[in-house]
Structure formats: C-alpha cells, structure tokens
Amino acid sequence: MLNIVLMTKAMTLSDVSYIAPYDFLRLPIISILAFMFFDETPELSTLIGAFILFMSSFLMFNSVKKNNFY
Numbered sequence: 001m002l003n004i005v006l007m008t009k010a011m012t013l014s015d016v017s018y019i020a021p022y023d024f025l026r027l028p029i030i031s032i033l034a035f036m037f038f039d040e041t042p043e044l045s046t047l048i049g050a051f052i053l054f055m056s057s058f059l060m061f062n063s064v065k066k067n068n069f070y
Contacts (some may be wrong), residue, residue: 021057 003026010019027050034040042050 006053021061024057027053 007019007023031042031046031050
C-alpha cells in the first residue's frame with residue numbers, strides 16, 4: 001500500500017518516464033525478501049519473465065539516453 005502511495009506522489013512531482021524504471025525494482029526486491037523470510041525460490045518461468053522485463057527496460061532506457069530525450 002505504501003508503495004502505491006509513494007509512486008503516485010512521485011508521478012505527480014516528475015515525469016513518468018523517469019520513475020517507471022524504478023517501479024520494476026519491486027520484482028527483485030520482493031524475490032529476495034520472499035527467499036529470506038519464507039524460503040521461497042522462484043520458478044524458471046519467473047526468472048525468465050524477470051529477465052525479459054529487466055532487459056526491455058534496460059534497452060528502453062539506453063535508447064532514450066542515446067536519443068537525448070531527457
């Protein structure tokens with residue numbers, strides 16, 4: 001709940017394109033916390049999906065940075 005409130009506040013203060021990549025940090029953080037507290041290991045499909053999300057946001061950020069849209 002706090003994440004939603006803070007993300008909404010951040011989006012009112014800045015452009016969404018600056019904030020959206022940080023929203024993807026939830027996946028690795030929650031995965032680490034789930035492993036630490038509940039001894040849960042992610043399945044292979046989850047790891048593949050996380051890799052796809054990470055690479056797509058990384059490539060998108062680099063293309064925007066090269067085109068100087070910031």
